[in-house]
Amino acid sequence: MNAPGTAIITGAASGIGAEFARQLSAAGHDLLVIDKSRDPLESIAADLAARHSIVVESLVADLSDPIQLRRVEQRVFAIEQPALLINAAGFGTTGRFAEIDVERQIEMINVHVVAGVRLCRAVLPRMVSRDRGGIVNVCSISALTRFPESATYSATKAYMLTFTEILGIELEGTRIRVQALCPGLTRTRFIDTPEMQRFDRHRLPDWMWMDPADVTGASLKALRHGPVRYIPGLANRFYVFVFGNTIAIALLAGYRRARAHLKANVPGFRWLP
Ligand SMILES: NC(=O)c1ccc[n+]([C@@H]2O[C@H](COP(=O)([O-])OP(=O)(O)OC[C@H]3O[C@@H](n4cnc5c(N)ncnc54)[C@H](OP(=O)(O)O)[C@@H]3O)[C@@H](O)[C@H]2O)c1
Structure with missing residues (x-):
């Protein structure tokens, strides 16, 4: 039987990325997991390797840093059988663009857009030559709405949504599947950071929230036959x-x-x- 190949997951130390790592390792994939926080990343990597008898490599890198991103890109490019790429690393901020730290907004563009695009480009040649593989770019429903205090966030997600939809058109007729996953409110650490303090989660009713396991389970199911733009829930x-x-x-x-x-x-x- 063919080995299912390696799943490459950014943002794998927490939330949606960690859940993808859990579900893909349970399906027998070897993993390359990437995140900037060493301890949680290595603990997830060790747990999944032991639980499923798979190979899990962890790479600690800040994807907003061009030099560290280049190192990740080179490692990803060298993977011979990339089965899946999940671009899940990301973060949010609150506040009006004119009033917030511009450097952090540039970091966001680097993590959501530059890293996402570079890693897609790093895996695609092998996927195309093997005529198999899948890419999930984690976007957001914010890509489709226009609310204040999210100019850079929504715009980066809109970039990745359009980018992925056009990749989908370019890859029509192949067996490579791509998905722009657009989750809404998901119970992760995403909104617990100091930068998201102004976001009051208690204002929002429970039915608007999804668990990361449900988001990723639905995404992987839809990746097989579903639309490129996929909104779970x-x-x-x-x-x-x-x-x-x-x-x-x-x-x-x-x-x-x-x-x-x-x-x-x-x-x-x-x-x-
Ligand atoms: N949760 C939601 O409501 C929601 C809704 C729609 C879309 N999303 C998207 O879903 C994706 C995953 O978010 P999540 O909800 O799972 O949040 P999360 O639990 O905070 O996970 C995001 C992970 O990305 C990592 N990361 C952030 N910046 C990074 C960088 N520069 N380099 C490497 N890793 C970095 C974080 O590391 P640190 O913790 O060390 O910063 C964290 O481990 C994001 O792209 C987010 O925009 C989330």
């Missing part, structure tokens, strides 16, 4: 249906303009949220 699909269409985006923009105008011109105005 009914609540997320409904959210995108309501807020992600051009009419809703235009209406919300008009509402914000009207509210700003009233606030500026009507003394004591306060009755619109």
Whole structure:
């Protein structure tokens, strides 16, 4: 029987990336796991290697750093049988673009976009020559909506969504599957960082949240036959249906303009949220 090949996963020390590592190792894949935090990464790697008798290599790297990314890219390029690439490393920030640290926004572009694109380019030649493989780029439903305080985040996710959809067109007729996974709120450490403190998770009802195991399980199932743009969960699909269409985006923009105008011109105005 053919070995299932190596799954390469960034952001594998936590959340969605760690869950991909769990599910793919249980399916018999060897793993190359990449993250910037050594201890959690090595602990997951050791646990999965022992549990499933597979080979797990861990690579500690900050993907926002061009030199460290180049090292990862070279390692990934050398893998002879890349079965899957999962680009899951990422982080969020809150705050209006004019007021937040620009260097951190550039780091975000480097992790979400530059690393994602470079690693796709590193695995694809072998996948094309073997006519097999799969790529999941973890995007977000934020790629499809327009809300303030997420300019760079939403734009990087929109880049990866478009990029992946066009890769899908270029790879039509091959056995290589690609997916732009667009999760909504997912119970991970993502929103527990100091940078996301202003995001109040308790304002949002429980039904809007998914567990990372459900997100990744649905993603891997959809990777076989599903659409390139994949939104897991009914609540997320409904959210995108309501807020992600051009009419809703235009209406919300008009509402914000009207509210700003009233606030500026009507003394004591306060009755619109
Ligand atoms: N959770 C959500 O609600 C949600 C919704 C939509 C999309 N997503 C996307 O899902 C992906 C996974 O996020 P998650 O929810 O699983 O969050 P998470 O639990 O924080 O996992 C993200 C992982 O990426 C790592 N990472 C961040 N910056 C990195 C860098 N410069 N180099 C290498 N690794 C880096 C983090 O390491 P450190 O912890 O050391 O920083 C962490 O281990 C992200 O791309 C995120 O944008 C999440």
